Amino acid sequence: MSKLGGLSKTAENYKIIEVPENHKKVLDRHLIPGGFVGHEEVDSPWVPFGDNAAIRHLAFDVRQNWYGNVLWIKSPGVIGTHKHRGQVLMMCLEGSVRYLEYDWVAKPGDFISETPGQAHTLVTDHPQGVKLFGWMQGANEFYDDTGKFIETLDVWWFINHYETYCRENKLPINKQLYR
Numbered sequence: 001m002s003k004l005g006g007l008s009k010t011a012e013n014y015k016i017i018e019v020p021e022n023h024k025k026v027l028d029r030h031l032i033p034g035g036f037v038g039h040e041e042v043d044s045p046w047v048p049f050g051d052n053a054a055i056r057h058l059a060f061d062v063r064q065n066w067y068g069n070v071l072w073i074k075s076p077g078v079i080g081t082h083k084h085r086g087q088v089l090m091m092c093l094e095g096s097v098r099y100l101e102y103d104w105v106a107k108p109g110d111f112i113s114e115t116p117g118q119a120h121t122l123v124t125d126h127p128q129g130v131k132l133f134g135w136m137q138g139a140n141e142f143y144d145d146t147g148k149f150i151e152t153l154d155v156w157w158f159i160n161h162y163e164t165y166c167r168e169n170k171l172p173i174n175k176q177l178y179r
C-alpha cells in the first residue's frame with residue numbers, strides 16, 4: 001500500500017503533520033502564502049470582455065507576469081488574432097474551442113499548451129460557447145484583421161481590467177487574487 005496517499009481513513013483520523021524545515025526563520029520572514037478564491041461573484045466577478053465574452057480573474061503575479069483566469073465566450077464567437085510572448089496552459093471546462101490555425105477541437109477536460117511566438121485566432125462554434133481556464137505568462141499582442149498591432153495584454157492589463165470593473169460596480173477588490 002502506498003505511503004504517499006490514497007489511504008482509506010475516516011475523517012477524524014486525519015491530522016496536520018509538522019514537517020522539518022531547516023530554514024524556518026527565513027520562511028517565517030519571506031514566505032508568500034498561497035491563496036483561495038471562491039466561486040461566487042463577490043470572490044471575483046465576471047468582467048465583460050467585448051460584447052460576447054467575460055473574464056473571471058483568479059490570480060495576478062506581478063513579479064513574473066503570470067495571471068490566471070477563466071475566459072467565458074457565451075455563444076459562437078471569436079477572440080481576435082494574438083501572439084504570445086510567454087507560455088499559456090489552458091483547460092477546457094465547458095463547451096468547445098479551436099483555433100483557425102490548428103486541426104483539433106478542445107472539449108471539456110482537454111488540455112492546451114501554447115508557447116512563446118505562437119500567433120493564432122481562437123474560435124468557439126459551440127451553441128453555448130466555451131469556458132476555458134487559463135494560466136498565462138508574459139504579453140499577448142493583439143492584431144486586427146489586417147495584421148496591424150492593436151494592444152498588448154499582460155498582467156498589468158488584466159489587473160486594470162479587474163480593478164476598473166470592481167471600482168465601477170462598487171465591488172471589493174479581493175486581495176487573494178494578488179501573488
Ligand SMILES: [Fe+2]
Pocket residue numbers: 082084088114120
Ligand atoms: Fe492563445
